[in-house]
Amino acid sequence: MSKTDPYQALRHKEFNIFLLARFALVFGWSMQFVVIEWQVYAMTNDELSLGIIGLCEFVPAFLLAPFAGHIVDKKEKRNLFVLCIALFSLISFGLYWLTSETIELQWKTNRILYCIYGLIFFGGVLRAFFGPTIFSLIALIVPKKAYPNAATWSSSTWKGASVFGALCGGFLIAWIGAHHTLGIIFALVMLALFLVFFISKKPILNKRIGESVGDSLKAGLRFVFNDKVILGALTLDMIAVLFGGAVAIFAVFAKDVLDAGPKGFGLLNAALSTGSIVAMLATTYLPITKSTGKKLLISVFGFGLFMIVFGASKLLWLSVLALFFSGVFDGISMVVRQTILQIKTPDEMRGRVGAVNSMFVGSSNELGALESGIAAKIFGAPLAVMLGGTVTLIVVGVIGIKNTALRELDLTKDVKEHQASPSE
Template sequence: MAKNDPYAALRIKEFNIFLLVRFALVFGWSMQFVVIEWQVYSLTQDPLSLGIIGLCEFVPAFLLAPFAGHIVDKKEKRNLFTLCIALFSIISFGLFWLTTNYIETSWKTNTILYGIYGLVFFGGILRAFFGPTIFSLIALIVPKKIYPNAATWSSSTWKGASVFGALSGGLLIAWIGVNYTLGIIFLLVVIAFTLVFQIKKKPILYQQTNESVKESLKAGLQFVFSDKVILGALTLDMIAVLFGGAVAIFAVFAKDILDAGPKAFGLLNAALSSGSILTMFATTYLPITKNTGKKLLIAVFGFGVCMMIFGASKVLWLSLVALFLSGVFDGVSMVIRQTILQIKTPDAMRGRVGAVNSMFVGSSNELGALESGIAARIFGAPLAVILGGAVTLLTVTTISIKNKSLRDLDLRKDIADYEIGED
């Protein structure tokens, strides 16, 4: 295999199947997020209700993540992934059912709202398992020496699905309505479920010991918190998502700040991710293994600046440009973080490290939604986003000064070691 082959991971059949499954799931999940946010805000007209959605998903995802990581390390990954998809289909069908004409005309608004919150809570439980399962499964499908390339394609697929899912969600709400859009999401999950069986079962690399569940969880947390590079990378993304993000209150900007409708709402969601697609594809040709730490710091700093511009904008085109550029920086950050985690994590601990990653970054999406909703209610949406961007810039500056290991990180030697070991 040629060095710096931009299509190295795509030459593996199972990895292509994995990407198709992930695209279908993320496309559906992204559409579902947009539809739920729009539906709940339409029912309540209260930005705090959007934050409650985030809280309902954050609580189970965060609390169960350590236990999920322990289970993922001990179980066969393909079957576990299949089970997660099957359960996700139940959530998608439930949301479709709750938005039918029969339910909307015969149930009280609060009852429907609580039903949506309940399904979102169930989704949070699944999120605790999805993250570490996917993280572990990738490492079992591709050789170690092409982890950076696989991480790039996997992240690109995630972002691409997010873009088209968000855009399609906004357009389909306007075109066919909420209920039929949720029906399409259910079909996408069913397609993903049928495709996943084309991936073979994988070996379990967990070393069976006499350690208790508590000791196993402690070992995973200690590994992450003792590695300054991993801890610094996770902290950067956590703060950026928690305070710098504004996805949860895009409905407020679309309706109240920019005076636009559901189509513009979909564009706002898509713009945030669209820039990162081009960036991620570029990283397949221009690897990020040189001066990795500095590139990560610059990317997160740029993201914070762009979000501050978005918060201050009162016109749609400037808001879209700011979100597009924030997506560019976010794409670089995501690829670098995933590459660092894949290379620095021992095989037997991938589930637990993936779970901690979900706690730091994945769950911070939901907690960030709550933070955005509360801040928007107290300060107003524009000022809330500007303050969040400022917190992101402060965090990047602090970590760049205090964390020399991350600042000086260069992954070229790690990649070379893998290539030598596998040749």
């Protein structure tokens, strides 16, 4: 098999099944995000309500992540993934029910809103487990030599699902309404649940007997915080999402700034993800392992720069273009970060490292939604995005100067060692 084979990971049947299940799940998840953001803003006409959505998901996802990582390392990964999806289906069905005509006629708006927030909080609990479970499961499905390629395809699938999910979410709201769109989402989650059963159970690699929860958590945190490369990569991505991202207030831009309606809302969400998946697919043919650290720094810088352009734009076509190029740089940084984590993380610690990754990056999506909502309330949406992009550029500059290990990182040797290892 060629060392540069762009389809290396796809030659493993279970990985293809995993990608299909992940696509269905994220496609539904992405549509659900779009629908709920639009529905809540339509109910309240308040930017802060969008931030509350992020807070409801951030708190449990962040606080439970370390414990989730410990549990993931101790449990069988396939069945844990099944359980997460099954519980997520309850959330999807609950949102479908809350947006029904019967509930809207019989319940007060605040009661519906609080129930939506409650389901989102429950989703945050599941998010704490989803990240480390998926991160660990990938490493058990493909051999080590396929880790970089698998990380690229997994990230591309995630972004591809986000593209179509965000786009379809916006259009489906306009065509069939939020309630029926949420019904489609529930069906997609059930499809993902069905597909995962075609993946066999996996061995538990962390078999340390008598290790306390406290010692386990400390070991995972110590590993991440002692590795300047991993810590720097996670910090960069966290800051970019926390301050540079604006997904949570796209509804404000579509409705009040660009006057684009729900279809424009879908386009804004899709533009960012489209750029990401284009970049990710390109990396399957053009590996970015040489001068990895510099490429990561440049990509996060580019993301922040084009978010500033988006915040300043008053034209729909320019906003879509700026988000597309932000997505391109975001896609490159995501592939680099996932490759670093897959290659440098010991098998027995994948759950805990994946959990820390979720705390840094996954939870920053929700905290970023809160930050965006508050900043938009105080400064207005355009200025809030431009300020966030500026903070991102400053942080990239500081980390680039201070973190020599990350700046000089080159994964060429590490990837060659994995490519040369025998097949598993």
